[in-house]
Amino acid sequence: MMEIRQAAILCGGLGTRLMPYTRDLPKPMIPTNGRPFLAYLIDQLRDQGIKKFVLMTGYLANKVRDYFGDGSAIGVDIMYSEGPTEWETARRLWEARPMLERRFLLMYSDNFVPINLSRMVAFHSEKHSALTVSLCLKAAGNIRVDDKGIVRAYDSSRRETGLDHVEVGYMIAERDPVFSHLDGTNVSFSTVLRRLAVSGQLGGYRILDRYQSISDPDRWRAAERYLAPKRIIFLDRDGTLNVRPPRGEYVTSWNQFEWLPGARDGIVALAKEGFKFALITNQAGIARGLVSPATVDEIHSHLVADMSRLGAELITTYVCPHHWDEGCSCRKPAPGMLLQASLDLDLRLDRTIFIGDDPRDCEAAVAANCVAAYVGEPQDLTEMAEAVRPRLQARVLGDLCPEIISIFQSWATTDIRSMK
């Protein structure tokens, strides 16, 4: 499988909707928690192995160049393809052609979504598309994709009805087939997407998560809150915090909740570092009539109080009450509860850790693009598929703490520096 090493980012637009903020700054440089929005994209891609960048600049190009330079300070190689402000996106890409590799990631600079690039590359390679766009669900969107992942309708004017996805950037492009639809005329890249869609050469990769955007001031503020670093950890319950009841049985009262060795210490240690917690637990005992929702709530109130005595805040709890036969979207390994927690807590899932004791916890973490941390015996991991192996593992929760703390530290320190 051909990997992807280069990203070409469209950075030239005027950002009219962000006036007056874009009077002195191009849109991708708009400060977001004290850093340019573009820095979040470059950090994100660099952390997944993209080391070469082509920034296609236009409006106030010098502001981008002065800030990022040749990229050596942040461990990447940045080239610039600069053109006049009037150039539309397809023209910008056309002019950058000599700098582009055979396969590259084409990006807008105003959207952010957590994405697993290697999974997207695998999808793209399998479809043999000229270009694959990443898609999020959206009522009144601009794209319809079939169940094989091929885009069947693309309408950037959004006049057509029944289009339920929107493309959010993060496009994998095969240079030569894509350039066969380009000719240097000054048009928007959406023209090229339409041509590719009509000829069945446009792949559509669905992303479960929602996307952030700086397209207008309200969305910019929301993106800023979302991208602000947070210290929240997702916790499974049975087998992670407390002794897991035998298969088919459930904790039916707080008296039966027995902390596991090392779990409480781990919670205390993490709380001291400023971490807070969200509980994410499958409780099929509810659907099976073995424990009532009220009892589960009561157990969780006790747990909140108990953790509070330890100096730890359990902010919220997510419970899947369904039976495993119901096919709900919340029961782990489905990622529904993690996605909901991200929405409620404004959390960036690719910078969130989920600690669990079951391979299904790891699968849910991977499906949601979280970092999976596993508590249990190492031999239980050997049966797990390679793709869902946890990044961290230990026999007890407490032993995970040093690594968890250092991961959050590395996220903080490898990020591109604040703006002056």
Ligand SMILES: [Mg+2]
């Ligand atoms: Mg468990």
Ligand SMILES: [Zn+2]
């Ligand atoms: Zn459920």
